[in-house]
Amino acid sequence: MASINDGIVASYKQLVSDLQTHNHYYHVLDDPRITDGEYDGLMRQLLLVEKQYPQLIKEDSPSKRIGGAPLPEFTQVKHMVPMLSLDNAFGIKALRDFDRRVHERLQGSENVSYLCEPKLDGVAVSLIYEDGILVRAATRGDGAIGEDVTSNVKTIKSLPLKLISDPPPRLIEVRGEIYMTRQGFEGLNVFVNNRGEKPFVNPRNAAAGSLRQLDSRITARRPLSFCAYSVEQYTDSGSPDTQHGMMRYVGQLGFRTNPDIFFAADIDACERYCNDLLTRRALLAYDIDGVVIKVNDLEKQKVLGFLSRSPRWAIARKFPAEEAFSQLLSVDFQVGRTGAVTPVARLSPVFVGGVTISSASLHNPDEITRLDLHLGDTVVVRRAGDVIPQVVRVIHERRQKNSSEVLFPKFCPVCDAPILNNTSEVVARCSGSLSCAAQVKQVIKHFASRSAMNINGLGERLVDQLVDSGCVTSIVDLYDLSLPMLIPLARLADKSARNLLSAIENSKKTTLQKFLYALGIREVGANYARLLAKHFASIEEIMAAREDELLALDGIGPVLAEHISMFFADPKTCKVIQDLQKKGVHWPLYTADGVRDIPLDGQVWVLTGRMESISREEAKNILQTFGARVSDSVSSKTSRLVAGDAAGSKLEKANSLDVPVFDEKQFLQFIADIQTSDL
Ligand code: IVH
16 A cells, blocks of 8 residues: 555545535536536546555545445345335325325324425435444335445445535434436437347336346446435434425535426415426426425424324325337338338327327337237237337237237338338338329328318318329329219219319419428428528429539438438439429419519410410419419410411401411420529
8 A cells, every 4th residue: 555645635625525426516506616527537536646655545536436236135224214105096085085084194284395306216215424424325225125236236326425514413314316318318228228238117117127237337337326215314404394404405515406396385385396397297307207295394294293104294196107018919000101111000099198098119129129020919908198008028928829929021011012121211102103002092191281282171181082093193193083973983072073173273383382391302391492492493403403502502401401402313203293383383483582573463364276285274373383374365465476387366356467487396495494594
């Protein structure tokens, strides 16, 4: 052992104190004052000094947080004060009954206020500090005898190894919950998965498993947190006289307390708090299974006392369980607009997270592999808040013999095209594209939706019927629908059919933004559609834009740029866009700086005769796209006549009135010019 001098002792103490302070800032107050690198540097210095002068190491050294040699087993310890449980209230009536019992026992006190605390779903521990130093940490065990987990608990950075108090109390026992945040849990499972180990089923399980490691160096690597919720023994005088004051006091000693603690003046306020927390449950950083409601006045707590297992002054208002057992009845494979094949578990109905659910998304092929699903399996279903229900795991022990494994199909269940598993993404996709009825249906539904082409009356069922009957095979076909085609479709009355046709007709007049959105380019929602429409002058420019030009737009990243350019690189897509325009889909044109520019605005055109390469209807639609009004008769107000073959009286009249005339060739050239001109 190296010899030691006062200077070394003093600088060592300074190091210990600095590390304790910065640990508290970071892990308890969420307010780091130095970088992680600087913290690690201080820790390295400490370890160097301790290696040279091991006689300096004390129980509260920050190096204890790294963990020590594995224990052969946990020592059993008797709790000085038994660790009790809580009575549960599952509904509002049980909560009011609790309040009534409290009032009855506390005859004479009209006002009873409460402290409401989120009930963290973790593991309860008792921490004993002597002269400010953590000397023992124990699990609850059976309430009377628990296990000594001191060296593991020391690795948890959100609890103090030394209390912030001068002088510290001779003895204090603080209790609280060791838990794992959802983020910590997910990160841990990624790590565990990567090592080929079995993932933890939920954060509580992960916290319990991590705490009960005989090798505390393993615990040190687990993302455990601690939150204090009570003080059991306290030797010094002048302690707070309310639960709320007690929480403030333990906060001053260096513990993390729950920031969502709420003082409630009466049971009505408790109820409001519970309802509020229930709505926020899914947004919390950690799992809770309810609210613990405690009589705030510690003197009143003493008067109320205990039953055999639980205090009379507290109750746990339990929230609906977020997990429940169900049975896997079947798995459907749904094909979405972009061909993504999503497996959906059909389950026997089960009440979970406050609602009855009978299906849950299984997301992608990897998830099916992870779960190792067989038909008929008993599964754990989880629904947290508004989050979509999940199948968390399979209870393998309950698997029926000879049950068949759920396999991801190799061919699309709708169109039989091969399903592709591109390595760059987790979802599997049907390669059938627009020849897959499922994809066509979704494309049409999206195209017709309100923020897209807004075709009122083209609901889900009708789209299914139109596609299944073969009337519609692409969005272009919508514009060829007619009464005789619609009427035979089941349950479509004459009036609805007419309304639908006029909605389809009205949809032709749109905006570039809506049209872009309606096309259903992957990841291009209404906002990106607006961005593209504003930046580029025309659909042609967007179609021709290179990836680097798209990337130059604020907010468009490489993935989106790739989706957009890949979408327009497909000749089939370009054909659909052209066909839609031919059918009359049009929008006002904008110049690059966003100013409306309609080249034929205010003009009146007349069409006559027969043209070879363009129908009267298409020509009319194109002219309208550019802002012209198309009239049936020639007058002095006519801007121009387009005269095809066998033009008769209209041509004569135009000539007599000196109205300019285009033949078919000239007309086609003219529209080609304005379409490509630099507007
Ligand atoms: S007080 C004698 N407060 O709930 C009462 N418990 O069901 C002691 N829990 O074992 C418990 N958050 O693990 C209390 N704010 C809180 C709590 C809480 C979670 C757990 C604790 C306890 C269990 C009782």
